[in-house]
Amino acid sequence: MLDDLLVQLAGSPWALPLLFVLVVGDAFLVVIPGEASVTAFGALAISIGHPPIPTVIGVAAAAAFAGDAALYAIGRCVGVDRWRWMRARRVRAAMSWANRRLERSMAAIVFTARFIPFARLAVNLTAGASGVPATRFLPVAAVAATGWAAYQAFVGAAVALLLPGGPVVAVLVSILIALLLGTAVDLASRRHRPTKNNGPSP
Numbered sequence: 490m491l492d493d494l495l496v497q498l499a500g501s502p503w504a505l506p507l508l509f510v511l512v513v514g515d516a517f518l519v520v521i522p523g524e525a526s527v528t529a530f531g532a533l534a535i536s537i538g539h540p541p542i543p544t545v546i547g548v549a550a551a552a553a554f555a556g557d558a559a560l561y562a563i564g565r566c567v568g569v570d571r572w573r574w575m576r577a578r579r580v581r582a583a584m585s586w587a588n589r590r591l592e593r594s595m596a597a598i599v600f601t602a603r604f605i606p607f608a609r610l611a612v613n614l615t616a617g618a619s620g621v622p623a624t625r626f627l628p629v630a631a632v633a634a635t636g637w638a639a640y641q642a643f644v645g646a647a648v649a650l651l652l653p654g655g656p657v658v659a660v661l662v663s664i665l666i667a668l669l670l671g672t673a674v675d676l677a678s679r680r681h682r683p684t685k686n687n688g689p690s691p
Contacts (some may be wrong), residue, residue: 491546493512494504496607500598502649504540504561505540505544505545506528507526508526508527508530508545508548508549509548509549509551509552510552511526512526512527512551512552512553512556512638513552513555513559514556514557515556515606515611516553516555516556516557516560516561516610516613517556517560518561519606519607519609519612520592521552521611524551524641525652526645527545527549527638527641527642527645528641528642528644528645528648528666529642529645530545530549530642530645531545531569531642531644531645531649532641532645532646532648532649532662533645535645535646535649535650536647536649542642542643542646545638545642546635546638546639546642547638549632549637549638549641549642550631550635550638550639551634552636553603553634553637553638554630554634554635556559556628557603557609557613557633557634558630558631560610560613560614560617561613561614561616561617561623561627561630562617562627563614564613564614564615564616564617564619565617565620565623566617567620577665583606585681595616595617595621595625595629596624596629597614598612599612599629599633600629600632602631603633603634603636603637604637613630644666647667648662
């Protein structure tokens, strides 16, 4: 029965719009499971056959880029201290760290931050607020979004190829792996996160 529900979901005209909304929402609220949804759709693309994995990657990449570009625009228009949550000590430290890293190696930090939810938000807002030209930032953000989308989708596809048991098993395991990978990246990045007095070592 669950297999049938997943087949219906994957074939629904709302499937890809749902994926788009989840990934865009993930740019603003880290509790929205953007990564897990892309991985799940990657698993469905292999276990069910639709939506095709190039379509999954394309929609996820477009949504990720749209979210990043929106945050960049917000940073450019209102700065990084417009709202109260932006003035919190930890947030300001993250913005300061992002600003220093953007000055040193913009492409590297944009690519890295794409895989770390809170860092992604800080980097995109700070890039806009600090005046990084859109002609420099947006092409890099587009490539980073595409690489992120392909990575997440192929994780789900690999699970579906290697693991028997139908779409339910493939989706559940792929979501679990996406969450574990995200947790591992977050834990690894904590040692490099800024503190009140200094930022991470280069």
